[in-house]
Amino acid sequence: MKRVLSTLCVAASFTLAASAQAGYPNGGVYTFSLGSAGGSPLVRTVSSQLTKPGGYIFTTHYFNYGADKMLAQKRELSDGTLFAQPTASRYMGPEQGFVMWAANNTPFPADAGFNVLYARQGSPNVFTVTATSTNRHANYVYIDHPSTNSRPDVRPIVQQLYVYGQLAGNGPRNIGVFYETSRQKWAIFHQNTSAPMQAGEQYDVLVPTSNVRTVVAEGAALRGSAVGFRLAGRRLIVTQNWSPRWVYNDHPIGIRAMQKTLYPGSGPAPEMEWEIFNEDGAAMRPGAAFDVVYDDEATVQ
Numbered sequence: 001m002k003r004v005l006s007t008l009c010v011a012a013s014f015t016l017a018a019s020a021q022a023g024y025p026n027g028g029v030y031t032f033s034l035g036s037a038g039g040s041p042l043v044r045t046v047s048s049q050l051t052k053p054g055g056y057i058f059t060t061h062y063f064n065y066g067a068d069k070m071l072a073q074k075r076e077l078s079d080g081t082l083f084a085q086p087t088a089s090r091y092m093g094p095e096q097g098f099v100m101w102a103a104n105n106t107p108f109p110a111d112a113g114f115n116v117l118y119a120r121q122g123s124p125n126v127f128t129v130t131a132t133s134t135n136r137h138a139n140y141v142y143i144d145h146p147s148t149n150s151r152p153d154v155r156p157i158v159q160q161l162y163v164y165g166q167l168a169g170n171g172p173r174n175i176g177v178f179y180e181t182s183r184q185k186w187a188i189f190h191q192n193t194s195a196p197m198q199a200g201e202q203y204d205v206l207v208p209t210s211n212v213r214t215v216v217a218e219g220a221a222l223r224g225s226a227v228g229f230r231l232a233g234r235r236l237i238v239t240q241n242w243s244p245r246w247v248y249n250d251h252p253i254g255i256r257a258m259q260k261t262l263y264p265g266s267g268p269a270p271e272m273e274w275e276i277f278n279e280d281g282a283a284m285r286p287g288a289a290f291d292v293v294y295d296d297e298a299t300v301q
Contacts, residue, residue, distance in 0.1 A: 041107035047097025063256035065113020084279040088162040088172035103171035125207040140189035155291040161202040176240030191250035226277035235295040245287030251278040
């Protein structure tokens with residue numbers, strides 16, 4: 001089966017809720033209101049039968065989520081909810097599942113949607129990096145793992161983890177990855193170069209073995225605050241990559257679909273037009289680059 005990561009198949013013993021999950025076993029698009037009734041808008045719960053056992057999640061804000069689910073009501077894909085904040089996550093146990101927090105204690109909009117790629121504990125090429133006194137420098141932390149060392153060709157996808165007390169003063173940051181040739185290692189960095197990497201910061205890392213590409217904001221693809229591209233994908237997770245053009249983009253990013261018919265039937269998805277955009281409206285810097293891992297199934301989660 002062709003999926004985001006062929007080695008991340010969920011164990012058959014898990015009870016999946018519907019055929020949509022069977023069609024996309026590694027994750028999907030989840031919508032968040034306020035979690036449980038009376039829950040705080042300062043957190044978002046990512047909890048389903050699929051994710052309750054714990055493991056790892058990788059998320060990207062999906063601007064068109066509402067329109068994606070409301071095609072029957074003829075909503076345009078231009079409709080969506082902006083959420084100009086970086087986020088971090090933490091697994092809170094089987095009862096609560098994964099929880100997300102935003103920077104600056106920002107409340108989540110009730111109808112904000114996120115793409116979520118889930119990997120179970122023990123999945124190959126998925127692991128956690130913790131910043132220590134020996135692996136961090138300035139605003140970055142090195143990744144030391146067999147799947148990434150001496151591998152400039154791979155494209156790590158990263159998710160910041162919420163660490164109690166560690167992020168209380170500044171919250172999640174805009175982050176990215178780069179490859180340092182002299183050390184033959186990848187690193188995770190704060191886009192704000194004046195913000196040092198603190199001991200204790202944690203990041204989950206996914207090293208895709210297929211269905212991953214790099215998008216660079218240049219030429220006709222550069223569109224104001226966005227970069228456009230075409231891709232036969234329905235589930236996109238994005239990480240900024242400094243290495244191709246050495247350009248920082250210290251802005252929260254989201255993705256949005258640029259055509260109205262998102263799911264024209266079942267089976268492999270045809271190419272669609274997408275944009276990665278700065279949700280705060282800042283101009284996209286020429287040369288800013290993004291790694292995109294995707295699923296090419298047309299199934300709706």
